[in-house]
Amino acid sequence: MGQATKMRILILSGNNISGPIPTSISNMLELMLLDLSSNRFSGNKFPMFNPNSLLLYADLSSNKLSGQVPTTFSLGIKVLLLSQNEFSHVLPQNLSNLNQLEYLDLHSNNIGGEIPNFLSQMSSLQILNLRNNSSQGSIPIHLSSLSTLQILDFSSNNLSEIIPHTLESLSRMINHHDVSSSISSNVTSQIIVIPENWFLIHTISIAKQTDLLLHDLEVFWKKLNRGLPNKNLKLYTFLDLSNNQFSGEIPNSSGGLKNLKSLNLSQNKLSGRIPLSFGGLQSLESIDISHNNLFGESPYTLANLFELSYLDLSNNKLEGRIPSGPQMDRMNDPNSYANNNGLCGMQIKVSCEKVPSHPKLKEERTKKRSWETWFSWNMA
Template identity: 55%
Template sequence: MIFMLSGNKFSGPVPKSISNIYRLLLLDLSNNSLSGTEFPAFGPNSLIAYVDISSNNFSGKVTAGFARFTSMLSLSQNGFSGPLPENFSNLRMLKHLGLHDHNISGEFPAFFSQVSSLQVLNLRNNSIDGSISNDLSSLSSIQILNLSNNNLKSEIPPSLEKLTGMIDTPDVPVTLSEIFNFPVEIQHLIVNWKKSKQGLSIRNRDIYTFLDLSKNQFSGEIPHSLGGLKSLKLLNLSFNELSGKISEFW
């Protein structure tokens, strides 16, 4: 049920047979030297819920061959490129998606608006362009949205005021340790804070609400509606092309 090999020196591809472990719930292969362009595909009825393959040498297009029960995917700091697959929208129970530090390209995916369960979406340090769709406001559970250091442009949509996860204090989620009755720690979420990168433990994530749109090409004024996101602990809009007046938001 639990398969953890993180922080070793494993290399080469991941055996495709790993997806045949029917009762597998948590797979942590992070911080190794694993590689390959085809990660094992899990069937839609697989029980896999937590997958962490961050900090390896995987490349090619991002795979979306995960189960419908998957709630956490940490795929960051590999060598993935190209656009994101649209069948990510089938992961209707996904709460945490980490895809930072790649060369992911194409326009900002509109299909994210269909994954209303998302609490954390981290796409920083990629090559995503286009604009943010108003449909993104349907992510009512989102607490951490990091789109920094991409090529996003146009104006910041005022509809972000509807991100209710950044307005109301969220309920404390069930932790992995409570599920498995022993300490389980997924790789920390990395955020930019005061000119440095800092990690936030998943154990304390429920107290944070972040919106980071820095280092893009957004223009126009800061929408006054962002002042309604009362639970925000960090709002980073630096290094854009914003103009106009700074309103009295709060």
């Protein structure tokens, strides 16, 4: 690899290469972009990069790599994609040394333990994806100190306890900031030829910003896995805590996330009422709080969500009139309201005048009358 030490970009994605990752890659002292995704690399040993090397982007996703999440990258790395592998154990403490990371994707592994507090020290994070792992415990309250975080996906884990009210402090989800990736400004345009004694001959001409090489971010949005184009990442803010074991009420403070585009709290054990503060989610396009134990009426403030295009309130214990408004009137898919106690409204073509009283209320009234009759009879 001697003649390749000045290589800036190495892309070997999708070539069915197997075996361990060659440690000699770390000898490429000027390497800035490394893409080994969608191969069959395996093992738990990884190249040991010089902490001061130039590496900014590493994509090892969709392989068969195992062991603990590797942290042997340059301290200046911006993008680290390790999803769809076989990583396990807890997240290592020295991951926090990579404090310039903007994009950390670890989804679809077997990472366990609690979500560590040290993630809150990674102050440059814009995207944190731990979807579909085995993490347990609660969400660290200090995670809200990540002022640049715009996409947070902890869905499909074993997280429990309550959703911390401190999430209201995620300032990137409150106000819009035009945060552009610094990767494109650090990798210059050039032509690179990978030598014949390497895995393949590959000529790459980089004439545009290198962030075009980023894969689309896969998000579970509106009941489907969708690829969110990289060029649009900075336009979206997502919070996905679905398919966990969260209990308690939805924090009223969550209504302060005014820049949030998608909120998914479905398939948990949440109870209580839908907060009135949801009406403050001015930018919200998608909300899914289905498959919980929420009760009471849907708050009238949902009519204030003028950007809303998807709503799922199904499989709860909601009752009463579905709010009406410019966008709410278009949320007329009956499946979005199915399996509740007694919802009514024009969206589901059920007149609120014809909705019978709640069965439990009827039962309580009947018991009350019976008790009053018995009491009167005995007092006579």
